[in-house]
Amino acid sequence: MNLIELSAFELVEGLKQGQFSAQEVNSSFADQVDLHDSKLKAFLRFNRQECLEQAAKIDSTGSKGNLAGIPIAVKDVICIEGQKTTCGSRMLEEFVAPYDATLISRLKKSDGVFLGKTNMDEFAMGSSTENSAFGRSCNPWHFGSVPGGSSGGAASCVAASLAPLSIGSDTGGSVRQPAAFCGVTGLKPTYGRVSRYGLIAFASSLDQIGFFARDARDVALILNESAGHDQRDSTSSREPIVDYLGSLGSDLSGLKIGLPIEYQSEGLSDEIQASVVEARRVLESLGAQVREISLPMTQYGVAAYYLIASCEASGNLARYDGAHYGFRACCQEDQKSGSAASTPPDANRLLEMYCQTRSKGFGPEVKRRIMLGTYALSAGYYDAYYLQALKIRRLIQNELREAFAEVDMILGPTTPTPAYRFGEKSKDPLSMYLGDIYTVVANLAGIPAISFPAGFSAENADQPAMPIGLQLQGPAFAEAELLKATWAFQNATDWHQRRPVLDGVGA
Amino acid sequence: MVKSKDYDLIVGLEVHVQLQTQSKLFCGCCTSFGAQPNTQTCPVCTGMPGALPVLNRRALQLAIRTGLALNCEIATFTKWDRKNYFYPDLPKGYQVSQFDLPVCGAGYLAISDPSTRLESRPIRLIRAHLEEDAGKSLHDEAGGLSDTRIDLNRAGTPLLEIVSEPDIRSPLEAKAFLSELKLLLGYLGVSDCNMQEGSLRVDANVNLHVLNDDQLSVATPIVEVKNLNSFRAVERAVTYEAERQWKLWQQDKLTIDQRPKQTRGWNDAEQVTVPQREKEESADYRYFPDPDLVPVVLTADEISEYRADLCELPSEIRLRLQKDYEVSAYDSDVMVNQGRECVQYFEAVAKKTNQGKLAANWIQQHVLQVINDSDCEIEEFPVNVDRLSSLIEKVHAGELDNSRAKDVFQAMLTDPSPLEKVIKALGIENVADDELETICRELLEQNPQIVTDYQGGKKQAIGSLIGQAKKKNPNANPGRVRELLIQIIENT
Numbered sequence: 001m002n003l004i005e006l007s008a009f010e011l012v013e014g015l016k017q018g019q020f021s022a023q024e025v026n027s028s029f030a031d032q033v034d035l036h037d038s039k040l041k042a043f044l045r046f047n048r049q050e051c052l053e054q055a056a057k058i059d060s061t062g063s064k065g066n067l068a069g070i071p072i073a074v075k076d077v078i079c080i081e082g083q084k085t086t087c088g089s090r091m092l093e094e095f096v097a098p099y100d101a102t103l104i105s106r107l108k109k110s111d112g113v114f115l116g117k118t119n120m121d122e123f124a125m126g127s128s129t130e131n132s133a134f135g136r137s138c139n140p141w142h143f144g145s146v147p148g149g150s151s152g153g154a155a156s157c158v159a160a161s162l163a164p165l166s167i168g169s170d171t172g173g174s175v176r177q178p179a180a181f182c183g184v185t186g187l188k189p190t191y192g193r194v195s196r197y198g199l200i201a202f203a204s205s206l207d208q209i210g211f212f213a214r215d216a217r218d219v220a221l222i223l224n225e226s227a228g229h230d231q232r233d234s235t236s237s238r239e240p241i242v243d244y245l246g247s248l249g250s251d252l253s254g255l256k257i258g259l260p261i262e263y264q265s266e267g268l269s270d271e272i273q274a275s276v277v278e279a280r281r282v283l284e285s286l287g288a289q290v291r292e293i294s295l296p297m298t299q300y301g302v303a304a305y306y307l308i309a310s311c312e313a314s315g316n317l318a319r320y321d322g323a324h325y326g327f328r329a330c331c332q333e334d335q336k337s338g339s340a341a342s343t344p345p346d347a348n349r350l351l352e353m354y355c356q357t358r359s360k361g362f363g364p365e366v367k368r369r370i371m372l373g374t375y376a377l378s379a380g381y382y383d384a385y386y387l388q389a390l391k392i393r394r395l396i397q398n399e400l401r402e403a404f405a406e407v408d409m410i411l412g413p414t415t416p417t418p419a420y421r422f423g424e425k426s427k428d429p430l431s432m433y434l435g436d437i438y439t440v441v442a443n444l445a446g447i448p449a450i451s452f453p454a455g456f457s458a459e460n461a462d463q464p465a466m467p468i469g470l471q472l473q474g475p476a477f478a479e480a481e482l483l484k485a486t487w488a489f490q491n492a493t494d495w496h497q498r499r500p501v502l503d504g505v506g507a
Numbered sequence: 508m509v510k511s512k513d514y515d516l517i518v519g520l521e522v523h524v525q526l527q528t529q530s531k532l533f534c535g536c537c538t539s540f541g542a543q544p545n546t547q548t549c550p551v552c553t554g555m556p557g558a559l560p561v562l563n564r565r566a567l568q569l570a571i572r573t574g575l576a577l578n579c580e581i582a583t584f585t586k587w588d589r590k591n592y593f594y595p596d597l598p599k600g601y602q603v604s605q606f607d608l609p610v611c612g613a614g615y616l617a618i619s620d621p622s623t624r625l626e627s628r629p630i631r632l633i634r635a636h637l638e639e640d641a642g643k644s645l646h647d648e649a650g651g652l653s654d655t656r657i658d659l660n661r662a663g664t665p666l667l668e669i670v671s672e673p674d675i676r677s678p679l680e681a682k683a684f685l686s687e688l689k690l691l692l693g694y695l696g697v698s699d700c701n702m703q704e705g706s707l708r709v710d711a712n713v714n715l716h717v718l719n720d721d722q723l724s725v726a727t728p729i730v731e732v733k734n735l736n737s738f739r740a741v742e743r744a745v746t747y748e749a750e751r752q753w754k755l756w757q758q759d760k761l762t763i764d765q766r767p768k769q770t771r772g773w774n775d776a777e778q779v780t781v782p783q784r785e786k787e788e789s790a791d792y793r794y795f796p797d798p799d800l801v802p803v804v805l806t807a808d809e810i811s812e813y814r815a816d817l818c819e820l821p822s823e824i825r826l827r828l829q830k831d832y833e834v835s836a837y838d839s840d841v842m843v844n845q846g847r848e849c850v851q852y853f854e855a856v857a858k859k860t861n862q863g864k865l866a867a868n869w870i871q872q873h874v875l876q877v878i879n880d881s882d883c884e885i886e887e888f889p890v891n892v893d894r895l896s897s898l899i900e901k902v903h904a905g906e907l908d909n910s911r912a913k914d915v916f917q918a919m920l921t922d923p924s925p926l927e928k929v930i931k932a933l934g935i936e937n938v939a940d941d942e943l944e945t946i947c948r949e950l951l952e953q954n955p956q957i958v959t960d961y962q963g964g965k966k967q968a969i970g971s972l973i974g975q976a977k978k979k980n981p982n983a984n985p986g987r988v989r990e991l992l993i994q995i996i997e998n999t
Contacts, residue, residue, distance in 0.1 A: 087556070097556075098550060199557055201556075234560065234801055235800075318593065319600045321593055324554065325555070354593055379791045379793075
């Protein structure tokens with residue numbers, strides 16, 4: 001039995017029953033990493049030795065945590081004490097986190113094993129992982145295509161069986177979109193369901209930690225260990241947590257699912273539309289009632305999202321100024337040139353340091369968004385841009401609330417197209433932004449949403465068959481219902497069980 | 508010398524008060540003054556990636572308490588905003604503050620200073636809001652390089668920013684405002700307002716209302732004065748600014764809309780204000796609501812509870828002492844200004860002896876003198892309520908005259924024994940009338956001129972004999988001696 005083919009749930013069961021050891025599990029995945037990651041580049045840092053040491057410890061002490069011995073890959077946007085946390089940026093290239101994120105503490109208590117830190121778009125800004133300062137990650141289904149972003153590395157890990165579980169972050173779709181592109185299951189929980197303490201902030205009111213796994217049952221497994229109020233996060237919710245694993249089932253009778261007519265927009269690929277139709281049929285066969293609904297505010301989502309996110313990011317990224325930690329440009333140059341004698345006055349040197357540090361430390365997409373956000377918050381523009389975007393956000397929330405009075409969840413595509421080739425969208429930021437059309441709404445409204453594999457595109461000259469992901473969105477704190485519906489769908493289909501062939505799949 | 512009526516002096520004060528909480532506004536770090544640099548920090552107040560703020564509820568409570576004591580409207584909905592700018596002592600690149608919905612709205616602080624005969628009047632306040640403090644920049648010029656060192660111990664400390672309307676009309680009023688504010692905040696337990704330690708900082712906005720050539724009242728450009736390190740500095744800086752602006756007006760006749768607000772720093776060594784470096788462009792702080800924090804909602808009931816829990820305020824105590832104990836406004840003011848412990852001490856003594864005026868006198872003339880000279884606290888004062896009360900009772904009953912009472916008081920400072928014992932130890936006893944009479948007769952015989960003077964109408968002539976009588980016997984009661992002398996003279 002190849003351990004890397006087992007789901008996290010099966011691994012947990014097998015470990016409990018002593019069928020294999022944590023060391024065996026971890027070395028299987030570590031071997032897979034050694035074999036394929038040089039091409040995939042899912043990881044920025046892979047801690048083989050630490051991982052195996054941790055696994056050995058778990059074996060010897062017989063630890064009883066619910067995730068004991070399970071290898072977990074972590075997007076490099078989440079702080080693990082004593083480890084580098086770079087956010088895919090030169091700015092934090094050498095930054096060692098001085099504390100554990102709350103989520104990490106909880107997973108440590110559950111005896112999870114952290115395999116390594118995965119690649120991402122710089123500061124979570126991007127939809128393809130092409131914006132990383134440390135190179136790009138590949139889609140395991142086609143190495144010449146993007147894995148999606150910003151949690152591209154984390155999605156790729158699970159797709160390529162480098163880890164059974166991985167953790168990402170989702171601000172406008174950064175877990176769900178790569179999940180769709182890589183053919184895995186990805187959940188963005190309700191805003192406030194999982195603590196943001198230790199999640200390096202991009203856009204505070206939109207960010208949420210999310211999870212990648214082979215299937216909904218595995219997502220439920222890790223969500224059980226992660227959800228819950230955290231007093232260190234003022235935005236975390238006191239809503240009581242549920243046993244997500246225990247909520248799974250296969251009977252969806254009585255479930256009302258809405259299909260927004262606006263989702264059939266111009267840019268949507270025919271193949272994905274066909275998947276939606278097919279998925280509807282499957283869900284209906286499981287007892288659900290699917291019907292058309294209307295969400296006209298959908299068209300304003302991307303604009304509102306990019307404004308709000310950029311404004312918040314311009315504040316959140318102001319701390320990266322070279323003064324206290326992270327990259328600092330001038331200092332190194334001073335040292336190199338040895339200049340101290342003819343230094344210009346203090347204020348000028350300070351400004352110079354800020355400018356050099358932030359110009360060199362940040363990549364172009366980050367700079368774009370900081371400038372956009374700063375502009376939109378400036379005197380004279382605040383009302384027209386930021387305030388306006390907040391109002392749209394409120395309208396989107398209202399519209400969804402009304403929709404959820406009629407239906408229990410909303411079905412639709414996760415992305416308008418399957419994964420595209422490298423470089424196809426990177427020259428045109430706006431067209432890349434438009435790819436987020438289906439995902440941003442869940443972040444704006446703070447509602448939970450899950451992407452799950454639901455088909456494949458047809459092979460063509462440019463690409464082999466690429467995964468298609470569909471999305472279910474629910475009202476706040478409906479994770480259990482979403483996971484149940486997804487699990488039921490996955491029991492009736494086998495899209496989620498397909499695996500990419502990693503050897504010999506060229507660009 | 509410029510007559511003050513050539514212009515009206517217009518002053519507004521912006522006061523930053525550090526709240527006396529145990530931890531910072533958004534994290535659990537300690538706020539005490541004087542620790543080693545960068546030892547009272549954590550990921551939150553150093554702006555580490557991924558760290559998040561959590562509101563210190565106590566700081567909010569102190570802010571509300573202060574707002575109520577300053578007669579402010581307390582907001583039922585208040586929120587946190589980011590004030591964005593770059594500076595090394597501001598680790599996040601923004602300060603969490605309050606922009607358009609501050610916790611406290613308009614209010615006032617009444618100032619009165621009987622000793623300088625200023626009339627009591629309210630100085631209006633525009634608002635008071637909470638914000639986090641920045642760290643400290645220490646300019647280190649050792650080794651010829653001008654390094655700046657950053658200490659983030661102070662970053663995140665809760666500050667209450669109190670902004671007054673430009674209602675203040677003189678340097679003395681400015682000082683009175685600050686003194687009364689400091690007193691009030693001390694009574695409330697909100698802050699120790701120590702300017703030397705930075706728990707109270709003041710900026711002053713100063714301009715003049717003058718008459719232009721058409722005899723119309725116009726305003727001169729506003730100057731913000733910073734770097735004020737004491738109340739006295741505030742008084743002096745405002746005085747200096749008034750003079751400087753008056754001279755400047757006479758030269759350039761520029762009015763408020765003809766020049767932007769200037770910033771000047773007070774140079775205490777030279778006793779002048781100097782222009783500070785002009786900012787390149789006026790700062791746009793791009794305020795927006797902080798998405799990491801939730802707004803605070805207060806119900807009318809909650810605010811009422813705060814109001815009910817409010818301790819008695821100095822202004823209220825001043826009036827009550829006058830009313831309940833018949834002390835003068837001046838005496839009441841002195842005791843209240845000394846602090847709550849002094850008031851409590853006074854009230855205890857006044858209640859016990861039922862002699863408010865006398866108690867007030869004794870406290871002012873004797874107790875406070877010792878306390879201020881020896882720099883001790885009233886709680887440590889060696890003469891407690893019981894002993895002082897007993898002393899005052901004896902004086903009131905005529906058993907002890909004032910000068911002997913003073914001797915007893917002095918003795919009690921070092922002798923902790925009960926009053927009777929101290930009196931005995933000093934050898935104070937009542938002198939019998941016949942002994943006194945003997946002394947009096949002796950003195951009158953020795954001083955016939957004084958007798959003649961007295962009989963001639965100079966009643967005060969016998970005064971010197973009283974002193975002499977005391978020399979003969981220190982226990983001689985001066986009042987009784989005077990009575991006897993008069994009696995003897997008149998009966999002779």
